[in-house]
Amino acid sequence: MTRDQIKDVIVEIIQDIDEDADVKSISPDLPLRDQLDLDSMDFLDIVMELRKRYQLQVPEADYPELASLTSCVNYLEPRLKDV
């Protein structure tokens, strides 16, 4: 997957988690938690959805890597390159 595709997937997952989230206004480099009404349970949902879609295991120690849209893409790019 390309960086743009990965970004679209993350945004789509966030939209599924919170229908009311204003995903268009997300600044990619700022923490998602500061911009949207996301809590630690929401990040768990993202992890579970990535596993369901791509069989990708994100260990608990790596959860901080999902903090912003850009850090998500950086973390996922090598892991989803063959998808």
Added chain:
Amino acid sequence: MIMPYNSIDKAADVYDVVVVGSGLGGLTTANRLANAGHKILLVEHHHRLGGLATWFKRKGHIFDISLHGFPHGMLKTCRKYWNRAIMDSIVQLKNIVFDNPQFTIKTTFDKEDFTSILTNHFKVPRSSVDDFFNTVAGMNFYDDRTMTTRELFEQFFPGRSDVHRLLMEPISYANGSNFDDPAITYGIVFSNFMNKGVFTFSGGTDKLIGMMVEELEKNGVTICTNSRVERIVIDQKQVRGVIVNGRLIETSCVVSNAGILNTIEDLAGRESFSAEFLEKIKPVKVNNSSCQVYMGIREGEKLDDIGDLLFTSTAPVYDVDEMLDIETRSRTFSLYYPKTRPGHDRYTVVASMNGRFDDWANLPEELYKDEKKKMIERSLVDLERYIPDIRQKCDWLEAATPRTFQRYTLHTKGSSFGTKFEGLEVSRSLFNDVKGLFHVGSVGIIMSGWLGAINYGVIVANDADAYLRS
């Protein structure tokens, strides 16, 4: 509402996951894993699903056992992990009353109102109140846990036993914790409530569980009631199945919603675990149990609105031993007006007290009955202060004790709030010791109550899903 009654004979021979027990944690894990595409069997020893999220009917009355009020976070949690219709049935309880020798107040139980009460009624400086709220809001479960709740209160409100009582008493009823428990457990739970107040489920527990069952069936979960798991079969540190009513169901993954100690000692057996792991369970203490008195108001009679939830006590100060005593003078009254179950035009009152299993466990039958009668009488005397003619209006009175809680939940010592903090780590690390074995249920104080149990169900579903896909 009709509950699905499936005998275990109807179950298949093999499942991806067997969920043992149908408390809110077990139900949620089953639903999440089914949504993730796994084949799930949910087994419950009782004829009814819900665990302690339950109800019973007498003479036209419907009594809720644990529907007393949960935090605003339930809305989002129900929408995400169940469905929007369940979320849409959640409504706010706006009249929370405290009445004890130190103070009498009425509150919406949210940050704004508490700040106002603390500054205006209790005359605490605004800066101390703000500092306290900011401190508890910033607490995480992985933070330092050496500070006790007592120390936390002393730091912000030194010597103010009245303020300590206001802050502690409702949480003691919510999860059995007290001054001696870690400050972080207090901070996390209290902040959840302070977020936006106290909420309930319109339609009652029976409606909620019915809606959850519908969702589970839609998602393909096989549900068997009256099906008691005798044993989790473990071979060479790997789950192989469960024995239910004498029948072997094969699976490589079991999520136990039994008590954590029941899971380890009764279902899996101590021999299944390493010596190192058994060492870790030694400090795990189960929380206290509860007593309740159920009062049904005669059909046609009405009650004035005296509040939704009344934290009452005639004890001079907050005292954990007093609250656990068989003759405690501290109890909460949950008032269920017709608005609780729209269309069912009845009133009920449930008095809840904390209690110790050991005080009740060995009472001879006559003495046990006698103590229950005395508890009903004490509750009526207390309630007469708010509803003077309660005795004339009541046509059903019944009491539950820690023995009752144990009979229906099978929990070690009838625990109604799971375990103290140490239980969380043990619950979370079970699968590191035995492959495919998971636990969900009230543990560690923070993972208790309706919201804690459901959210923990999601966390454990994630652990189990990771294992199943590895």
